[in-house]
Amino acid sequence: MQMQAHERIDAACRSMAAFAGRAGISTPAGRERRYLWTDAYAVGNLLTLHRVTGAPAHLERAKVLVDLVHEVLGRHRADDVRRGWISGLDDAEGRLHPTAGGLRIGKPLPERRPDEVFDERLEWDRDGQYFHYLTRWMHALADLATATGDARFLRWAVELARSAHAGFTYTRADGRRSMRWKMSIDLARPLVASMGHHDPLDGLLTLLRLRAQQRADPAAGDASTLDAAIADLHAMAAGLDPTTHDLLGLGGLLVGLHGLAQLLARGEGVDRHLFTSLLRSVVVGLAGCDVGRTLRQPAAQRLAFRELGLAIGLQATTATQRLCAADPDRFGAAAFVQGHLAALAAHVPIARSILQFWLDPQQQASPSWQAHLDIDEVMLATALLGPAGLAVGA
Numbered sequence: 001m002q003m004q005a006h007e008r009i010d011a012a013c014r015s016m017a018a019f020a021g022r023a024g025i026s027t028p029a030g031r032e033r034r035y036l037w038t039d040a041y042a043v044g045n046l047l048t049l050h051r052v053t054g055a056p057a058h059l060e061r062a063k064v065l066v067d068l069v070h071e072v073l074g075r076h077r078a079d080d081v082r083r084g085w086i087s088g089l090d091d092a093e094g095r096l097h098p099t100a101g102g103l104r105i106g107k108p109l110p111e112r113r114p115d116e117v118f119d120e121r122l123e124w125d126r127d128g129q130y131f132h133y134l135t136r137w138m139h140a141l142a143d144l145a146t147a148t149g150d151a152r153f154l155r156w157a158v159e160l161a162r163s164a165h166a167g168f169t170y171t172r173a174d175g176r177r178s179m180r181w182k183m184s185i186d187l188a189r190p191l192v193a194s195m196g197h198h199d200p201l202d203g204l205l206t207l208l209r210l211r212a213q214q215r216a217d218p219a220a221g222d223a224s225t226l227d228a229a230i231a232d233l234h235a236m237a238a239g240l241d242p243t244t245h246d247l248l249g250l251g252g253l254l255v256g257l258h259g260l261a262q263l264l265a266r267g268e269g270v271d272r273h274l275f276t277s278l279l280r281s282v283v284v285g286l287a288g289c290d291v292g293r294t295l296r297q298p299a300a301q302r303l304a305f306r307e308l309g310l311a312i313g314l315q316a317t318t319a320t321q322r323l324c325a326a327d328p329d330r331f332g333a334a335a336f337v338q339g340h341l342a343a344l345a346a347h348v349p350i351a352r353s354i355l356q357f358w359l360d361p362q363q364q365a366s367p368s369w370q371a372h373l374d375i376d377e378v379m380l381a382t383a384l385l386g387p388a389g390l391a392v393g394a
Contacts, residue, residue, distance in 0.1 A: 002352065008384040009052055011359065015381040016045050016058075019374060024068060025061050034072040035106040038375045039065055040136035045381045047147045052385075062144060066153070069137070070098035073106055076185065077127065080110065086185055087163075099160035102129045102167060103137060104185055111185050128191045129183045131199045132252075134164045135206040142213055151219035158214065158221060161207050163187070165229040168199070169236075177236050179203075198249060200236035201278075205256045207233065212268045234271075243281040245289040248306040253282045254313025254344075261323045264330045272332040279340045286347050295353055299366035304358050308379040311351035315386045317344045355383055 003011070017026070019042060024031030043062050050058035074094070076082040085094030087101025094100075107127040112118065138157040145154035167187030168179045179199050182192035196202075207230050214223035244250060257278050263270045291310070294302065321341045328334040357363055358380055369376050 003355075003384075008386070009049070012045065012381040012384040013049060013053075015377045015384070016042065016049065016061075019377050019381075020061055023065075023374065025065050031068055032072055032078070033106075034069055035374065036069065036073055036103055036130075036133040036137055037105075038378050039069050039106075040133070040140045041375075041378045041382050043140035044143055045378060045385060047143050048385045050147065059147060062147070066141070066144060069103065073104040074098045074101070077104070077110060080185075082186075088186075097156070097159055099137075099141075099156045100163055102134060102160065102163050102183075102187055104128070105130055105133055112191055114189065123182075123192065126191070128185055129164075129167070129187060130181075130196075131164055131168045131179065131183075132196060132202050134160055135202050138206050138210060142210060145213070145217070145220070151217050151221075154210070154213055154217060154220040158210055158226065161203075161210055161226060162229065165203065165207075165232070169232060177232060179236065197240075197244060198242055198252060200233050200240060201242050202252065202256065204230060204233040204237050204274075205259055208263055208268070208270060209259055212263055212266065234274075237274075241281065242278065243285045245285055246306075247289070247291065247294065248309035250282065250285050250289065251309035251311070251313035253278065253285070254310075254316055257282060258313075258316035258320045261320045261331070265323045265327060267330070272330070276332040276336060279337065279344075283340045283343045286344065291347075291350055295350070295357070299357075299363045300368050302368060303372070304369055304376040305372055305379045307354045308358065308376070308383045311354040311383045312379070312386075314344075314348050314351040315383065317341065317348055321345065351383070355380075 020026040022030050023033060023039075023042070025042075043065055046058045046062035046065070049055070050062070074087075075085055084091065085098070085101060086104065087094060087097065089097060089100060104127055107125055109122065109126045111127045112123065138160055141153045141157035141160070145151060145157070167183055170178060170180070172178050179195045180190040180192065181194050181196045181199070182190070184191055207226050211223050211226045211230065214220045214226070242253060244253070257275070260270060260275050260278065264272065264275060294307065324331045324337055324341060328337070331337050358369070358376070363369065364376075
């Protein structure tokens, strides 16, 4: 049976209250246990709950969480010989510009030393910086700027965008531009030299959103400061096919498609070809992805947060369809767009199946859920809240 809106909100509130207690947002314990991806989604959830319930406690928790992330992930680890802000700024300047040097991932192990041999298994548990985690935090800060009317948060998002672009991009020996997958905490050396499949596109869509928000808020600074980075990422993204069969990756593309549709609907002058190209890639990716096989597996063989990422993206499809139907001329060939969106809509019921499975207390008792409890619970709340939490500048 489909959940009613108030049931979804109540369930999301319970999930976020449990997370807040464990993560040091509502209690002193656990404040050092930061993980950038989870915290970024948590900020978005708290802001959405504030918007739909009007309860000021959710907004206050979002602001507390942002401060915690900057204080912990914007500084060197306690087990590192280095101290202070990872940007190298002194304490006073670091507090004014907490994202100037990027933000740590929050992995349990220290980053690999320059003299250590690369171990792929260990690397997943080592600290450093991920570009796609930084973009999630940019969105969180931009959302907080909208919720509070405080342009400082948007300025921090833009500073993070500029430092991330500078730190992760480079020119190859053959003259082509590229990106690193994982960088050291100080952004001085690559830890994983290959490029993330969606990093240029993710960066492009995120910076387009930030620039649009800057244009609407002069207090946030000169919007043209992102122009060069946007052009660079656009050129990189244009040479890549983002098609994927990975569930979490598909969810991210669907959320990106929705954000791009919002920018086009607002007349931001975004390339319509980017929208149709992304739409085509998502349809192809979903068609070739055997989601049913995954959903037939027992909980012990599944990763909730990856499936919930897909559910989050799928639930944005209806909102994307509404935007395109309201003003078709903004989005490219109408027949192509409508046909492909209809193909996407056929997959939307999958989101309900994923939610129903992971809302079951019996499935949440499985070792696979408990092993990733924070990220699972936070992304479940995001999926419960649906497209309301995905809006650009919402």
